Amino acid sequence: MESFTPLSALLGGAMIGLASAILWVGNGRIAGISGIFGQLLPPAKTIVWRLIFLGSMIGASYLAYYFLPDLSVVGGQQFEDIKLIGNPIWIAIAGLLIGLGTKIGNGCTSGHGVCGLARLSFRSLVGVVIFFAVAIITVTITGVAR
Amino acid sequence: MNDTLKPFYLITAALSGALFGGGLYISQMIDPLKVLRFLDFSAIPSGGWDPSLGFVIAAAIGVMFIGVRIANKRQTPLFNGKFLLPDLKNIDSPLIVGAVLFGIGWGMSGICPGPAITLIAFMPENILIFLITMFAGSFLGSYILKWMTPRRTNHNGEQAI
Numbered sequence: 043m044e045s046f047t048p049l050s051a052l053l054g055g056a057m058i059g060l061a062s063a064i065l066w067v068g069n070g071r072i073a074g075i076s077g078i079f080g081q082l083l084p085p086a087k088t089i090v091w092r093l094i095f096l097g098s099m100i101g102a103s104y105l106a107y108y109f110l111p112d113l114s115v116v117g118g119q120q121f122e123d124i125k126l127i128g129n130p131i132w133i134a135i136a137g138l139l140i141g142l143g144t145k146i147g148n149g150c151t152s153g154h155g156v157c158g159l160a161r162l163s164f165r166s167l168v169g170v171v172i173f174f175a176v177a178i179i180t181v182t183i184t185g186v187a188r
Numbered sequence: 189m190n191d192t193l194k195p196f197y198l199i200t201a202a203l204s205g206a207l208f209g210g211g212l213y214i215s216q217m218i219d220p221l222k223v224l225r226f227l228d229f230s231a232i233p234s235g236g237w238d239p240s241l242g243f244v245i246a247a248a249i250g251v252m253f254i255g256v257r258i259a260n261k262r263q264t265p266l267f268n269g270k271f272l273l274p275d276l277k278n279i280d281s282p283l284i285v286g287a288v289l290f291g292i293g294w295g296m297s298g299i300c301p302g303p304a305i306t307l308i309a310f311m312p313e314n315i316l317i318f319l320i321t322m323f324a325g326s327f328l329g330s331y332i333l334k335w336m337t338p339r340r341t342n343h344n345g346e347q348a349i
Contacts, residue, residue, distance in 0.1 A: 045225060047216060051240040054215025055247030061207035062248065063255025068200035069192075070265030070272050073208065075302040080326040088192045091201040096305055098205030099212075104309035106213040124219050124307075126314045127297060137304075137318040139293030141325020144301060146333050147286020148276065151300040152208075154287075155245055158274075160252035168279050172287035173294065177227050180295025187221070187228035187298075 062156050065095075074153020075099075076144030127186050143173070197267045212306050215244045220298030227295055282336050286329075 062073040069091070078092050126133050144150040147169055149158060154173075158166020181187050191197060216222045225231070226241035264270055276283075294300055297318070299307070304322055307315050333340075 045222070045238045045240075047238075047240050048243050051215050051243035052247045054211040054213070054217065055244035056251050057207045057211030057214065058244065059248035059251025059255070061204045061211060062252040063258070064200060064207065065204040066252070066255050066265070066271070067259050067262070068204070068266045068268075069197055070259075070268040070270055072272070072274065073204060075208075075300075075305065076326070079301065079305060079323070080330070083323070083327050083330070088190075091192050091198055094198055095201040095205035095208075098202045099209035099302070099306055100309045102206035102209035103213040103218065103306045106210045107309070110214070124221075124310060125312050126299070126318060127220055127224065130314055130317050132296065133314050133318050134321045136293040136297035136299070137321030138325040139289045139296070140299070140301065140304070141322040141327070142329040142332070143286045143288070143290025143293060143325075145286070145326045145329025146282045146336070147290055148274070148283065148333075150290060150302070151245075151294075152302055156248040156252055160249045160256050163274070163277075165274075165277055165279060165283060169283055169287045172284060173291035174227075176288050176291025177295035178229050180292050181224055181227040182230045184296065186296065187224035187231070 058152070058156060059160075062152070062160070066157070072153055072157045074149050074157060076140075076150040077148075077153055080141075080145055147173075191268050194267065200267055208302065209306050209309075211244075211248075212303055215240070217241065217244055218303045218306050218310070220303070222298075223300075223303070224295075224298035227298070276340075280337070282333055285336075 065071045065073045078095055081087070082089060082092055128136070140150075147154075149155075149166065149169060151173075154163075154166040154169040159170060212218050222238065223241055225236075225238035228237065231237040259265065259271065290300075299318065301322065304315075304318055308319070
């Protein structure tokens with residue numbers, strides 16, 4: 043467990059939870075990222091807040107890196123080493139499946155995982171159990187983490 | 189003016205997005221390998237398993253749970269006319285099919301939609317391939333969803349999630 047980083051995980055997770063709480067209490071919106079970007083496409087109804095949310099998400103992550111470059115090295119992994127797994131075809135298939143699955147299943151790790159479970163939604167619980175189980179099986183079969 | 193264009197609504201969206209992106213960075217969940225090391229349960233016996241992702245989700249759910257309690261005491265959100273609650277409750281085939289497809293893609297890549305978009309900040313090689321195919325999948329998925337659920341309707345034509 044040499045790469046286990048409990049403190050940064052808890053702090054980052056609490057920030058993600060606070061982000062979801064602010065959007066829900068303030069705007070009455072579920073902070074589900076697949077839904078926020080998925081409805082940028084036609085027939086989109088509200089685009090401005092979605093672009094502002096996603097732009098802030100990208101910008102803040104860059105700023106966090108700029109001011110706290112060391113935090114990401116806690117696990118021994120140099121930040122510059124972050125890379126996508128697999129060849130371009132593998133990456134394209136994964137991206138396509140994630141776009142399809144989150145649209146058809148109406149949510150991803152944030153919408154079903156964080157918001158749905160916190161709202162005690164049984165539908166989200168079923169979704170979360172299935173996609174975690176399938177992801178764990180996929181990683182075990184393909185050995186991509188090794 | 190449309191509620192969703194008012195300053196406080198947009199400031200809330202910006203603040204929420206910033207906390208979300210900062211949280212993904214600090215928790216290192218933007219690193220695909222870190223996510224895969226959680227999903228790799230085969231590494232548990234050897235001690236190589238990384239439980240970090242579980243801590244991220246647990247902390248996020250804990251804080252959001254308080255947010256849900258606060259919201260439940262209110263008739264409306266602060267800056268909008270109503271809470272856009274997902275109106276789907278039943279376990280149907282799109283939920284199951286979608287979760288299976290997403291699970292396969294997530295297990296192949298270690299990237300879910302939040303980190304995928306946040307990685308634009310760092311532009312690792314091939315991220316654009318991932319983003320373009322993810323958007324294409326979402327677009328295609330909206331037609332498959334319509335075909336699977338011809339009678340499903342959404343409030344004001346927009347999904348809450």
